[in-house]
Amino acid sequence: MKILFIGSRLYDDIDYYVKRKGIESILTESNEEAINLDLPDQVFIVPRGMEGPTSIAISQNVDAIVPLIGIDPPLIQVAQMKEEVEKEYGIPVIAADVRAVELTSDKINTKKFYEEIDVATPPYQILNSPEDLTLEFPVVLKQGAGQGGKDIMVAHNLDDVGEYFEKFNQALCEKFIEGSEISIEVLGYDGEYVALPPIYKGETTLEGTHPLNKVKLGPCLIDGLDNNLIQRTAYKVARNLDSDGIFEMDFMYSHKDNQLYAIEVNTRPNGTRYLTTATCGINSLCELINMACGEFSLKNVFDNLEYYYSTEIPVGEYKGPEANEPIKSFDNNNFVVHGPEGYQRITIRAKSKKELEELVNDLT
Template identity: 80%
Template sequence: MKLLFIGSRLYDDLDWYVRSKGIESVLTESNEDAINLDLPDQVFIVPRGMDGPKQVALMQNVDAIVPLIGIDPPLIDVAHMKEEIESEYNIPVIASDVRAVELTSNKIRTKSFYEEIGVATPQYQILNNPNELKMDFPVVLKQGEGQGGKDIKVAHSIDDVEEYFEEFDQALCEKFVEGSEISIEVLGYGGEYVALPPIYKGETTLEGTHPLNKVKTGPCMVEGLDNNLVQHTAYKIAKNLDSDGIFEMDFMFSKETQQLYAIEVNTRPNGTRYLTTATCGINSLCELVNMAIGEFSLSKIYDNLEYHYSTEIPIGNYEGPSPKEPIKSFEDNDFVVHGPEGYQRVTARADSKEGLKQLVDKLT
């Protein structure tokens, strides 16, 4: 079995799994100085875009293509490439299709999608100038496209809104919800979907604290919130998107109304994947490989589900004990270190809350 992986930045997360399955790995990358280029069996440096990976896939006669792209802008090109290669060459591409990417890559379209399928989302309006605002403060101002907290502002007054419009001509204005931030991964392939355990990402803040600066925990344990509701809602969203790959969904649980609100969907590998793996033993990137080689199975996932307490802590530069090989796998480790130097994080797990506290004390 020969697989083409697109993008090297995330490849070290699953290189150990690819080798364990005896898969021949081919990788394309547009940056000749990128990390992890020493890991695959073959590497091809190609121009940006999907034409290069497509040509390599055909030249190498690969059995499937697994894009490892963790940012939003290239996803629509991947989706168009998927539809072309699957229809013309019958090579599976483990990624979302054009419809799913178009619905999820723009926050305004995503809002309309939620309303169409009957999923609750915070009150919102589209502003073309500050004078159109009809909502009470505080509100959250966003752009239709963007990720990782980019171009998001919590506005407390009309002056804040006017300041935002000094940079932008339009804004998605959303009611600020005080409550708990939740993330969940859904895996889908061939019309089958499974929602993994929800992850707690902290409380909303009027300062707009970036998620990377918060301590996160799994599984999600929020008073008044039923995790089954989160999983059911996430499953419903994925089922209606009707596509393949990883879906990472963000929710908010309001303390005031006890209501679960859907915020956004990402059709790509995401930042909470280490916590999900630590919590339940299911590695979403490895499941992409399983989809590519015909071994993705809901029954296998359910059989392999584990139950741990986990946490992810921003640590800057990690100086604690070294994890065992493979260092990005929880199969033989109770912690994984990830992220670039200066911004590293430790994700740790244990079978009890007390055991987790002791492990974190040892690591930090």
């Protein structure tokens, strides 16, 4: 089996799994100084875009292509490449198609999509000027494109809205929901979808605290909220997107209204994947490889499900004990350290809440 991987930044997360399965690995990367270039069997430095990876995939006669891209801008190019390569060369590309990317990469399109499939989302309006506002404060102002909290502002009054419009000509204005932030991964391939356990990302704040700065927990355990509802809703969204790969969905639960709201969808690897793996034993990036190998199925996922309590804590610079090999896997570890130096996080898992507390104290 020969697989072409696009992008090196996430490759160390799956290198152990690629080697374990005896896969011949070829990687394309546009930055010759990128990390992890020493891990695959072959590396090709190509210009930005999908023309280079497509050419390498064809010339190397690969069996499948797995993009490892964790940012939004290239996703539409990947989707266009997927449709071309699958149609003209019959090479499976394990990624979302054009329709799914167009619906999820623009928050306004996503809002309309939720309404079409009857999934609750916070009340919103499109503002072309501060005077258009009809929602009550506080509100959340966003741009259609963007990730990681970029260009998002919690506005408390018209002056805040005016300040936002000093930078932008239009805004997606959404009712601020006070409640719990939730993330969930859904895996999908060839019409089969499975929603993994949801992750609790903390409570909303009027200060707009970034999720990376919050302690997260898995599985999500919120009084009054059934995790089955989150999973059913996430499954419904993925089924209607009708595409392949990883779908990471953000939800908000309003305690006051007892209402689960869908916020956004990402068709790429996401920041809570370590917690999901720690909580249930299913590594979404490894499942992309299983899809490429024809080994992904609901039965295989359900047969491999495990049950742990987990948490993820920002530590800045980790100074605790070293993990066992492979260090990015929970196979021989109860913790994984990840993230760039100075901004590291540690994800820890245990069979009980008490054991988890003890491990947190030992490792942090």
